[in-house]
Amino acid sequence: MKGLADKLRLIYKPFLLITIGFMVTYTFLHWVLFIKAGIPLKENILKFWFPFTLPFIPVYIWLRPRLKLLQFKDDKGSFGYQFLACMAMAVPTIIAQEYLATATGKLTELENIAQISQHDRTKYYSLKKYYIDKQHFAVQNKLSVTGRHNENLNMFIYVIMPLLESQDNPFFSSNKYWLGQKYQRQISNRLSNQEKDDRYKAFAEQAQKEFYKTNFENFTYLEVIGNTDDREEFNKAKRRLGQKSTAENIIFKANTEPFEARNGNKLPWVFGSLGIGLLAYLVFLLFPKLKGEEEHHQFTSGDSSGISKL
Template identity: 35%
Template sequence: MKDLTLKIRLVFLPLLGITLGFLFLYSLVHSMFFLSLKFREDVLGCYVPFLLAIVLVFFLLRPTVKRLYGKQKKWREAYYVVFTLTIAIPTIIAQSYLSKATGQLTALEDINQLTQQKESKYYTLNRYHIDTTQLARYEEQQVYGKTSNELSLKVYILFPITKRYGDAGTIDHLYWMGRVYKKSYNGPTNAKERHFFFNQMRKEIQAEVNWTDFRQFTFLERMDTSKDREGFAQALRSIGQDDSLQTVVFKAHTEPFNRRMGSEFLWVFGSMGIGLAVSFVLMSYPKIEP
């Protein structure tokens, strides 16, 4: 019992304080200084919090853990991983929530009014046409695994958004609806089988495209300069158009606007609770070394 009390005082309570403090401070700084700027959302919302969590664990928790469990290396390494995830995951989810919650919805009569309004994250269109006959497409194939038996296919597809039916998208068209499709398969053992399954995945994706009514959506989300942006840029290059900062790619949503955040707010605290519970159980099991 004495050992457990010492562990709670020296490890668990500092972990709780660091997790809550980091969540609050990073979210505050992110919302005040970076959400309005054109940074990659995956960098500021995911990679930076994760790297900072590693730094916090290394400098603030590692010395105490090392002192309490000096010779139990496997336990120490497990602590570092679990503590990092406990700190990072709630903060990462919170940044996604903040990005969605603070995004403004702008109503446009048609897509050509976009430049006449202050830049927003979300838009509705009263009059529009999605030209599914003039699509731009790019695909990425990946073969991995020890025996090259795991396949992944990622397909980027863009459709021009125009004011009305009959307004064809030109080679310098600026407004596009983007969609990313992902398929994977595990099993092929040779080049012939891999070729066959890549073709099967292409057919499955094409069937999804054929059956989807892209004209039915409730609102559009302006996509940031995330990692998918390069895939869309490649799709535009495939039809002879150079990607530029003026090109705007939108993601279509079919859910009501007030449900765009889903249950992310609950998961901020849910993931924190799970991480703290796992940390407590893991921390309480081994004995403190003299």
């Protein structure tokens, strides 16, 4: 039992403090710097890549020296515990950023789309009067390969339509407001070129049918598409209509569910994933043994650059 108590005190407690501290600090900086201050940064970097990669820094500085107290057959064992700690930090932090973006987004109620310039820019909007011009749409196609061994072929079709005040308002080349719709499908990248072409044609035909039968005016609120790869593809489609991308241009995504449901189950998943990560790390700490008492004493006596103060 003394060995377990030492593991909890010397390794698990610092891991717990680092995990919670990282998640809270990163989420706070996200809110202050990128939501309130509006510093421009790609959303996939802010919501995924930073939370995924940055945990390696505190783990390397503060947790890695403490993992040297455990007995491993080789260095791979220590690296595995570092990686597990990083994942335990990254997953709930990534989910927390998605929750932060939806939970802090404000809804602005407008009579028509022309009133948007009279208000501060927000993430969500509701409109009483509007018209989606499906006659002047443009399409952008995209293919990408994903997977550890490039085994997945992802097919995307981006459709953009002018969002007007009413059906009586004509479409101009300087239109500022747009509605975007994305269709996507994933197939095996190991198919022959002919099979890929056939699958893409079937996908395009299905997307076309779905587009024409969809009533895009049947939405409860609009969501501004932020600084994402999707927005870049929608802008490419918009340029096919002779449209230039400016700061005044806004591309929306239509949502049909109630505004109150925008957060979904993100918050429970934040705490759920955090709890799973903390529990998993505790279980894994039960397996390796601690090294000798002399090393424990030297480590906790202050020879470890202050991390024993955690």
